[in-house]
Amino acid sequence: MLDDFLRSHDGVITTSHARVLGISNDALERRARSGHWRRCSQGVYFVDDRPFTDSARIRAAVWGHGPHAVASGLAAAWWHGVTKYAPAVVEVTVPRNSHGRRHEGSRVRRRELPAKDVVEWRGLQVTALELTVVEAATRRGGGPKLMDSALQRQVELGPLWAAHLRNKGRYGAPASRRLLQAAESGARSAAERLLIRLLEEAGIEGWIANHPVAGYLVDVGFPGCSVAIEVDGLAFHTDSDDFHHDRKRQNAIILAGWQVLRFTWLDVTEYPDRVIAEIRRAISARSSAAAAD
Structure with missing residues (x-):
């Protein structure tokens, strides 16, 4: 019984458990003095014949x-x-x-x-x-x-x-x-506000919130270089219908000649520098390509 208990409890045992298993206080102390049972704290022991x-x-x-x-x-x-x-x-x-x-x-x-x-x-x-x-x-x-x-x-x-x-x-x-x-379902708007604050703090200009593209509104659009930014709330999930609508929407925006960057709540809260750097790279690349044409 003792071996079964130790196996299922990671080798840890308390004095209360030991009593239930029929181990007397004297027997417990002998095991502790021998070093076989290592005291973790008052009344808690680890049987030191396995990894801790x-x-x-x-x-x-x-x-x-x-x-x-x-x-x-x-x-x-x-x-x-x-x-x-x-x-x-x-x-x-x-x-x-x-x-x-x-x-x-x-x-x-x-x-x-x-x-x-x-x-x-x-x-x-x-x-x-x-x-x-x-x-x-x-x-x-x-x-x-x-x-x-x-x-x-x-x-x-x-x-x-x-x-x-x-x-x-x-x-x-x-x-x-x-x-x-x-x-919550309204998290998308909260994530959008965070993104806009990041853009303002970074001094990035030329963007329009809720900008119309291909019959849809993108969260943030840069019409000068055709870069659209979409941001999702924490744990963004969609059912099947929403999923297909979202993909149809994104495909239409891309086919209209826009580059789409998509970020999550986690991105804008935990990795804001990375988000801003990626936006800068996209704007710069698209602007350079437009100038070359």
Whole structure:
């Protein structure tokens, strides 16, 4: 039974688990003194006959804060498979009245979590996927890219809003609200405003917002060199009809002799210098080609 438990829990065990498995305190202490069981924190041990993986590290950090501790933030995101790399510091959420201090390698958040926002996954309590995405997207190392990826593959916007509203007083809530607003159907206009601000700050002139081309309006048009810029909101998705309409629209603009540059919310928020540089190159190339003709 002990081997089965350790195999399914990354080699990490607590004194409570050991008692349930019939291991006395004396036997536990002997294992610890021998060095075979390495103490991670008070009452938490790692059986040192296997690699100390990221899973073991996160599990030990969470269990070190007691039975009501929950992995949250980027630690929960990694546990759910939302992110590729485990964070160096494990975020742990505990009830407000919990005792104990932060252990090395962990960061503690104190608040009451609604039962709906806690799940057990692979034998560890973690924030539910929706709350995990909402929170992790506001952490350094998460950001809009994390939410964008999750919206494309794992979650829908409605449940993300619901998780956010159930936990409005938490750390990072205002930033979460802004990201969720950016992912709504009206996000395209917000992304357009960001693009226009970038153009103004860069001192780029000669553009017209909502410029008509081939019977359609492009987000930003440079009529002097026939460059059209389109920008999509965070996690831009379309159904089949919208997809085909969008492609038909873009093809018509290209056939009218315009070059189309397409950017996303992620581009204009995370990589603004790259966006401006690409726009400058397109304008310069098209203007040079026109002058040569």
